[in-house]
Amino acid sequence: MTIDVPTTGRSLPQLQPISFIGADGQPTDTPTEGLRIPSDATLIGLYRQMVLVRRFEAQVTHLTRQGRLATYPSAAGQEAAEVGATTALAPNDWLFPTYRDSAALLTRGVPVAEILAAFRGDWHCGFDPHEYHTSPAATPLATQTLHATGFAMSAKLKGEDAATLTFLGDGASSEGDTHEAFNFASVWQTPTVFVLQNNQYAISTPLREQTNATMLADRAAGYGMPGLRVDGNDVAAVFAAVSAALERGRGGDGPTLIECLTYRMESHTNSDDPTKYRDAEEVEHWTQFDPINRLEKYLRSTGALDDDGVTEIAEAAETLAETVRDAMNTEAEIDPRELFAHVYSRPRTAIVEQQQVLEAELAGAGFAAAGQA
Amino acid sequence: MTIDVPTTGRSLPQLQPISFIGADGQPTDTPTEGLRIPSDATLIGLYRQMVLVRRFEAQVTHLTRQGRLATYPSAAGQEAAEVGATTALAPNDWLFPTYRDSAALLTRGVPVAEILAAFRGDWHCGFDPHEYHTSPAATPLATQTLHATGFAMSAKLKGEDAATLTFLGDGASSEGDTHEAFNFASVWQTPTVFVLQNNQYAISTPLREQTNATMLADRAAGYGMPGLRVDGNDVAAVFAAVSAALERGRGGDGPTLIECLTYRMESHTNSDDPTKYRDAEEVEHWTQFDPINRLEKYLRSTGALDDDGVTEIAEAAETLAETVRDAMNTEAEIDPRELFAHVYSRPRTAIVEQQQVLEAELAGAGFAAAGQA
Amino acid sequence: MSVEAAPAPATAPTSVTMTKALNRALRDCLAEDDTVLVFGEDVGRLGGVFRVTEGLRAEFGANRVWDSPLAESGIIGTAIGMAMNGMRPVVEMQFDAYAYPAFEQIVSHVAKMRNRTKGRISLPITIRIPYAGDIGGVEHHSDSSEAYWTSTPGLTVLTPSNPADAYSLLRESIASDDPVVFMEPKSRYWMKETLSLPVTTAPMDRAQVIREGTDATLLAYGPTVRTALDSAEAGAEHGLSIEVIDLRTLSPFDDETVSASVRKTSRAAIIHEAAQFGGYGAEVAARLTERNFTYLSAPILRITGFDVPYPSPKLEEFYLPTVERVLDALESWDWEL
Amino acid sequence: MSVEAAPAPATAPTSVTMTKALNRALRDCLAEDDTVLVFGEDVGRLGGVFRVTEGLRAEFGANRVWDSPLAESGIIGTAIGMAMNGMRPVVEMQFDAYAYPAFEQIVSHVAKMRNRTKGRISLPITIRIPYAGDIGGVEHHSDSSEAYWTSTPGLTVLTPSNPADAYSLLRESIASDDPVVFMEPKSRYWMKETLSLPVTTAPMDRAQVIREGTDATLLAYGPTVRTALDSAEAGAEHGLSIEVIDLRTLSPFDDETVSASVRKTSRAAIIHEAAQFGGYGAEVAARLTERNFTYLSAPILRITGFDVPYPSPKLEEFYLPTVERVLDALESWDWEL
Ligand SMILES: Cc1ncc(C[n+]2csc(CCOP(=O)(O)OP(=O)(O)O)c2C)c(N)n1
Ligand SMILES: Cc1ncc(C[n+]2csc(CCOP(=O)(O)OP(=O)(O)O)c2C)c(N)n1
């Protein structure tokens, strides 16, 4: 039978997650598929950003409990995946984040108040996507994987030197859109990197009820796309794998799926009660794999980091926390008429009329107001 | 890292399609994954049914060109997949076919007029699904894969000794529903067999623009589900593989994906013009892999079939063709009031009123009729 | 499968939230009919993000109540297969914008299977959808999607506004041989009522006059029933006698009850959270006008959300139809008091 | 990317089908603006199952016009990403029931991205959807899905009824910075008109009075415009002077043009193929009544398909609104001729 199908890249990822720095802060001897550990300078930067991000998550979670934000999904525990992947992006690349990825937005340079506008309830997306080359964080699961694929396709068609990176969760991997994105990206050979943060839970649903596969990275083979399983708590491994994948993409070799094994240390959002579905021991168990501790140990062992460095970074984190508090204690000015301002690029008469209804209400001109007077 | 995921069944299917009887009618030496060639008695039955099916498809296509049917998608060339898979079903199993699978319906025992009712435009589904343990043929692509999965799940929950089989195409494999069905079936370990008829085209779109994978069966690994690639024009291989997969399912070992490599010899439907997207040589090329010729050669070589047998079966096929002609030359009685009869199980006042509107129109009681009188 | 006789013990009247009433309805259905299955995202261990399925997995086991993989089309599609095999699946779409991935399965199959098969296959599926806003939800968590379902022939669409109806209508949905889209108003989930369960309220195809009046009729459903009642109360202070109808069932529409009221009062308005253009209120206004034109002394008004996407929490109060907006609308009528 | 100056050469008047007009519009847009991309199922080599994209791949190459994998959510989702990057994708949903798998992408993203980002990201996507029946199509090939799109804020919904509008409106859609659901009436695809292309008809937010009259107004769009005109003709034989309006744009609704007509005639009916309950006609009837109540001498009527799933070919003629059904409806008005 002569059927014309590609026969390249047909293999399953290695079982052992790629890792440079073990949970004990020591170099591992895991095979790393030709990837190289980032320089100490890069690692210091990643360390610093992870510390900032962790402080950020803690501060926002705290403010949310105090009622300053409507809701907040923290990525505490997932700093290596968030920071490692996002830092690998070039400025021209585009990021397609989800609701879980405020840490990535922070890493991308989006100002705190603009990141949190959505969770405080000011506006759906608080920042200018064009300014940060970053899409609004998607809430409908997996939908953004297709946006990232389409964006990358157009970059390829236009000959732009840009790749796209999208985050998705283990839960989102079950959605049809994820499949369609993997397939479109691979058929079109778009420069797209799918960073699947496998944090073991989709709200309360554990991984083993989400998939029967050995690993989610095994999906890649079915699309003729390279797939990697990475220790998602080793920022060195995440950064190296994502950098290489972005490079591959920009070089015209198509998409990559990178599964980052990690763990959601906090509840799903502040309104979740994780005691219903997982026990404290499991969470405790994962503290030993902490991404920041291990990198600190490692960098101290190479001499790249010392007490002063750690202190300086911790102080920067406190400054950031203060910025967060300030930002959340300053109310945003929101004009109710903006309800109508951005729906269409051209004015619609019927919407102008509705705006007038609201303006009359606000002016207290109505029957109700008259009655109350 | 201790993460609780299954580690079974992690391999990619063998590259060479499983096949017992080669295109030349000789036994092959392809590895067959522990499957065994069906008995001559079974093969004769399969041969007979393939001949009937081919005559059926030819007759219906002919009648469609004459305008007796609104549209018709023929599975000519795919008889081995249609017949091999369907024959493997036990009476208690359920079949979930698509628009392309009239041959399967015929094999399942659905009367000709009831199969063709949908294409003649009499009613959406012409047969009683419960009577034939066969779902209405699905037109929205891939949706039926989920129905087959859910049905199998309930059979499992009820402790029924039944499996489900669903057909899908290479095109349909790109839909999100296919992914969700593979995943649900494997997580729930339902007795479901997915028979993917890879006939190289989705209307005009060739396989290489549908997937970048080496083969569609490679998808299975990503779900922790066994996947097989079968010579879809070798009915012995299809029957053996599907029988084993159904057995596996009924035994509690979950779903299987079976990719049948085959070719759509006819146009997509009668309104399609395949010269726009494939050349005559390609079609010609595939005639050498014909499923019926090779089996006839093989059975003659084993002595199981002779001229008399072939003639008898050819005559049965002519009788079937006559049945088809008779059925399509008899107009079905359709009462326009049935428009309203089956939408809900309980009457709705507003629909009763609408029925009265139609009845008045039919009685010629309206203004228009008055005007014409 | 047999139906087990496990009659639900009646409870003494207690204060019951809507979530609790829904939970009890599911429990009683699971106990009485072993073809009832409950599955969806996080409905098992967690008991659902709104706790509507709390405790059910523990009581009935993971073969009756379980967490599915995260895929809404998968949930509805597999429910279809189960229903074809004689089961009565009750599935949850976690928030109503998250029913959209299942749109094709709902519209092309759930709604059409019975008609397609000449009544040979019914699909007794209940699709529970928490909907509407006023809970400070972030984007996609406050949609009112009822118009998509009500404009699809083949679906029955219910929405309770109070705990008693929540219990009774959910039980009726699950017992129904036809598929039901059961829309639960999120902002009323924590509403309490003193009730003894089980309770049977009016049947599911009937609207209910919940306040009598003579000057005008306010029509509402789900989250806006409270708004309508408050508006009637406020209207009374202006000397207006306002009738309030809780529609309860959006499809079919109870023409009889509503038309009778409108003929009596000669004025009506429909209140809903969804945007106005093409919203459910359009059908209500159009059919009431068709059927009662000569009785009307004013057009049927629609007091609704604006024709914009549902806003973020800080702007909700300006978007949602308020008592004020209702009163302003009443004022627009040319009263001859 | 730059806009190439490749002005479309005007042709001498010839007989043009709607498919040809659409094809030419796509061609001219592709030639003039290299950010325009055309992709979808079978739109490349085959030129689409209705031949609307015929020849485009050959002329512009597979980097501008190509066949995508078979997945509608994938098509819309990737079009969103391309539009975010400055492109103007024109995608085809092969039949309208096959837009449903893309429902979430259309409703939750295409419609909302601009508002979500305070206008910073516009999505100039044109979603072409062949729709409606009367072509003897098997199940799912004859749906009229316009109500789903018109009840979604953020979308613009157009539907031409003739070749000239097909050309002009499609060009406007592609040029529009807002996403457009462009609904092509299948049964009119082969309708011919003598035209010289390019042609510019009325702008896309205007309805058009296509026959003047004084006794009543018939509103129609897409496939039912022909029915409305034929009914007006038949009405004339009964001594009725009937005005006919082709709505062209379903969202936004051209209140000005239509209300003016209704105020003049005092009676109106809307004709569409979709089921009545919750159909687009409900919005039309509701808003015309709100705005013109005192001018109406009869309720706005809806002459539509029945509230059942679209039937198979042999029953189409009983389901679809016919001239007869329109005339019966006219008769129901209490004429004082
Ligand atoms: C289409 C859709 N369905 C359901 C939801 C509700 N929901 C929000 S987060 C979530 C779990 C997601 O899990 P995962 O993808 O693993 O990401 P994580 O939250 O763990 O980062 C669910 C079900 C949603 N946002 N979108
Ligand atoms: C959801 C959906 N999208 C589009 C179509 C239109 N359509 C009908 S058949 C077909 C091609 C299907 O190809 P494949 O799955 O390979 O099956 P085959 O026709 O080759 O048997 C398409 C696009 C459809 N029926 N359903």
Ligand SMILES: [Mg+2]
């Ligand atoms: Mg997760």
Ligand SMILES: [Mg+2]
């Ligand atoms: Mg095919």
